[in-house]
Amino acid sequence: MKIKQALFTAGYSSFYFDDQQAIKNGAGHDGFIYTGAPVTPGFTSVRQAGECVSVQLILENGAVAVGDCAAVQYSGAGGRDPLFLAENFIPFLNDHIKPLLEGRDVDTFLPNARFFDKLRIDGHLLHTAVRYGLSQALLDATALASGRLKAEVVCDEWQLPCIPEAIPSVSY
Numbered sequence: 001m002k003i004k005q006a007l008f009t010a011g012y013s014s015f016y017f018d019d020q021q022a023i024k025n026g027a028g029h030d031g032f033i034y035t036g037a038p039v040t041p042g043f044t045s046v047r048q049a050g051e052c053v054s055v056q057l058i059l060e061n062g063a064v065a066v067g068d069c070a071a072v073q074y075s076g077a078g079g080r081d082p083l084f085l086a087e088n089f090i091p092f093l094n095d096h097i098k099p100l101l102e103g104r105d106v107d108t109f110l111p112n113a114r115f116f117d118k119l120r121i122d123g124h125l126l127h128t129a130v131r132y133g134l135s136q137a138l139l140d141a142t143a144l145a146s147g148r149l150k151a152e153v154v155c156d157e158w159q160l161p162c163i164p165e166a167i168p169s170v171s172y
Contacts, residue, residue: 013052
C-alpha cells in the first residue's frame with residue numbers, strides 16, 4: 001500500500017508556548033498570561049497559543065492516516081528546537097517532505113520512521129515536532145494498510161508479544 005497524497009494543515013496544540021527566557025528574566029504574571037516582551041526568537045508574546053501541523057496521508061485504498069506535529073511548552077530554550085509555528089513549517093513540509101511521502105510504501109512502519117528520524121535537510125535533522133507527527137502518521141498508515149491496531153504494528157515490528165489483556169488498574 002502506498003501513500004497517494006500528503007496534506008499538511010495548521011492547527012492549535014492542546015497547550016501553549018512559553019518564552020522561558022523572558023520568564024526567567026522577570027516577565028510579570030497576570031493570571032493565565034505573562035506581561036512583558038518576549039526575548040526568544042519567534043515569540044510574539046511571553047505566552048502564546050501552541051501550534052501544530054496535522055499530517056494527513058491519503059492511502060491508495062482511500063483510508064486517511066493522521067499524525068500531529070506538536071512541540072514542547074518551552075521551545076527554543078536550553079538547546080531545544082526553535083519555536084514551532086505552522087506558518088513557518090507548512091511550506092517546508094510541502095517542499096521537502098511531501099515528495100518523500102507521496103508514493104512511499106507503508107507496508108512496514110519501522111523503516112519509514114527511521115528514514116525520517118535520520119533525514120537531514122540542508123545538514124539539519126528535521127524539527128522534533130515534524131519527526132513526532134510524521135512517525136504518528138506513518139504508524140497509523142501501516143496499521144490502516146494492514147488492518148491492524150497500531151499497538152499490533154509496534155509489537156510485530158519490534159518482535160514483542162501482543163498480550164490481549166486489560167492493563168490492571170491501580171488504586172491509591
